[in-house]
Amino acid sequence: MTRIVVVGAGIGGLATAAVLARAGLDVTVLEAHVYPGGCAGTFYHRGYRFDAGATLAGGFYPGGPMAIVAQAAGIDSWPARPSDPAMTVHLPDGAVVTRYADEIRWEERRAAFGAEAESFWRWQEHTADALWDLALRLPAWPPQTPSEAAQLIRDGLSWLGSNLKAHLSPQLALDAFRPLSAHLRNASERLRLFVDAQLLIAAQTTSRYANALYGASALDLPRRGVAHLKGGMGAIGQTLADAVQQNGGKVHYRQQVNRIARSVQRGHPVAVETKRGDVFPADIVIVNLPPWNIAQLLGESAPRRLRYLSARPQDGWGAFTVYVGLDGAAVSADVPLHHQVIVREPMAEANTVFASISPAWDKERASKGRRALTLSTHTDLRAWWDLFESDRGAYEARKAAYTDRVLAAAEIALPGLRAAADLILPGTPLTFQRFTRRVGGWVGGFPQTNLFRTWGPRLASKLWMVGDSIFPGQSTAAVAMGGLRVARSVLAELGLTPNSSIQNMLEARVRADLTPSPSPGDDPSTPLRSAQGAVARRGECNSPSPEAFFSASGERAGG
Numbered sequence: 001m002t003r004i005v006v007v008g009a010g011i012g013g014l015a016t017a018a019v020l021a022r023a024g025l026d027v028t029v030l031e032a033h034v035y036p037g038g039c040a041g042t043f044y045h046r047g048y049r050f051d052a053g054a055t056l057a058g059g060f061y062p063g064g065p066m067a068i069v070a071q072a073a074g075i076d077s078w079p080a081r082p083s084d085p086a087m088t089v090h091l092p093d094g095a096v097v098t099r100y101a102d103e104i105r106w107e108e109r110r111a112a113f114g115a116e117a118e119s120f121w122r123w124q125e126h127t128a129d130a131l132w133d134l135a136l137r138l139p140a141w142p143p144q145t146p147s148e149a150a151q152l153i154r155d156g157l158s159w160l161g162s163n164l165k166a167h168l169s170p171q172l173a174l175d176a177f178r179p180l181s182a183h184l185r186n187a188s189e190r191l192r193l194f195v196d197a198q199l200l201i202a203a204q205t206t207s208r209y210a211n212a213l214y215g216a217s218a219l220d221l222p223r224r225g226v227a228h229l230k231g232g233m234g235a236i237g238q239t240l241a242d243a244v245q246q247n248g249g250k251v252h253y254r255q256q257v258n259r260i261a262r263s264v265q266r267g268h269p270v271a272v273e274t275k276r277g278d279v280f281p282a283d284i285v286i287v288n289l290p291p292w293n294i295a296q297l298l299g300e301s302a303p304r305r306l307r308y309l310s311a312r313p314q315d316g317w318g319a320f321t322v323y324v325g326l327d328g329a330a331v332s333a334d335v336p337l338h339h340q341v342i343v344r345e346p347m348a349e350a351n352t353v354f355a356s357i358s359p360a361w362d363k364e365r366a367s368k369g370r371r372a373l374t375l376s377t378h379t380d381l382r383a384w385w386d387l388f389e390s391d392r393g394a395y396e397a398r399k400a401a402y403t404d405r406v407l408a409a410a411e412i413a414l415p416g417l418r419a420a421a422d423l424i425l426p427g428t429p430l431t432f433q434r435f436t437r438r439v440g441g442w443v444g445g446f447p448q449t450n451l452f453r454t455w456g457p458r459l460a461s462k463l464w465m466v467g468d469s470i471f472p473g474q475s476t477a478a479v480a481m482g483g484l485r486v487a488r489s490v491l492a493e494l495g496l497t498p499n500s501s502i503q504n505m506l507e508a509r510v511r512a513d514l515t516p517s518p519s520p521g522d523d524p525s526t527p528l529r530s531a532q533g534a535v536a537r538r539g540e541c542n543s544p545s546p547e548a549f550f551s552a553s554g555e556r557a558g559g
């Protein structure tokens, strides 16, 4: 049987592994850390469970990315619960804009931008609706083989045909090549600032550089609904890791991969070696890491494109984080759980801060009466590394100064925060490198400036990359979709399913002992339902009870 080794138990690697294991392949995941999730992991510290990086979970709606992943991976339900509002954005002029999933309430709040902003929001929402429809067909972007190119054309034609009027638009074609700022020419300063801050977290760049199509879709995350995961974001990785094992695959923790060996004659990977000295023979290797890490693991045998990479990423970001344990009394019951605070421009570097508080109902996150808070800001990597290497005292001073500024920004959303804290734990890009092993602590993938700069997942014959360095980029939902795309391509190459449609992949069950998927139209209250069987209108939100978590098809995360 074909042996597949997946390096890294981030969300992208685990989604790929769970689907391939479900198809009956011999799948082994090797993870350096002691728990899954990587940048979307949740760690214990002094009685708190902190989300390490990602805090906002999107895609858990019927027919949405996480519903499709669940169906393909054989996951019955996610321990996720709808969360509305998605977030509150605090502008420097004191205005507060709440982003609701519920379209009617978001309508109310977008009054903050005036009637002249309506044409922008109409463009954004129509574009996002069209693009999400395309993205959920898992287009093989960029195509790397003639069969992927043919498939891309078929997917594109079926997408066009599904709504000719909306999809055959010259504006969509133009937007593939221009930045989102083309739609903000007459916008107020407040709208431009708001959009830039939201794009920074969703597309890793601002409107002047973000591709218009990508930006419109990324801005849609709150409208599509966000969710809380019981126990923290790490529950996504844990659910996927459990699925890998239930599907017959293996997940080994504390197994840091040191080297991927390739056959000199044929160029295929043949084995993966770990720091402990274990050797895992492999026919196919899928690496859930950025290109710089993969180049290190392959050394001299790296494909050309990897060998000529710069020593460190030239653009993109690191993260500065502060984890705070606090008295729950400082968080009033009506305060939303996610906040973006904009203090000033330029964006990033503690001038903008994202704050996420653990829900009061989630007893796994903190002891009674306490809450776990994750604060983060985008930061340039180079300054941290230069200081660390040249002047350790200055590095520590910078860390202390950033901690103060991040906490001061967070106080705008959560007054009294510092007085209520009994634990303040800062993390720099060096911390991220240490815990995720991503070179330099580079996180969030490539800024989405251009649809054509994106890396394809196939690095060489039987050697694949998955995660936030491939299309569609960063976020737990995006890397999970990237994982499905890789799984589909691997299955097609093995001749296990034609590379023709997502449905073929969802139906790829080689092993005889797998439970058949439920039929569409099953009782919505039962946990097992297919994505197609889940029907929910936008804006319709099932009332969440503490025990009512999403079914695989998403009991719905909001709008």
Ligand SMILES: Cc1cc2nc3c(=O)[nH]c(=O)nc-3n(C[C@H](O)[C@H](O)[C@H](O)COP(=O)(O)OP(=O)(O)OC[C@H]3O[C@@H](n4cnc5c(N)ncnc54)[C@H](O)[C@@H]3O)c2cc1C
Pocket: 007, 008, 009, 010, 011, 012, 013, 030, 031, 032, 033, 036, 037, 038, 039, 040, 052, 053, 054, 055, 056, 057, 058, 255, 256, 257, 258, 288, 289, 293, 319, 321, 376, 435, 436, 437, 438, 443, 444, 445, 466, 467, 468, 469, 473, 474, 475, 476, 477, 479
């Ligand atoms: C501060 C911050 C905030 C974010 N906020 C959000 C958010 O709110 N919502 C959202 O959706 N996304 C958010 N993101 C982005 C999201 O977390 C990532 O895009 C996504 O989790 C990346 O997944 P990945 O599959 O690329 O793998 P990664 O998360 O990079 O995981 C890679 C895994 O590989 C393991 N590994 C590394 N080297 C080796 C080795 N040699 N051998 C074995 N294992 C190895 C690592 O330990 C890790 O588990 C945020 C990211 C950060 C950093």
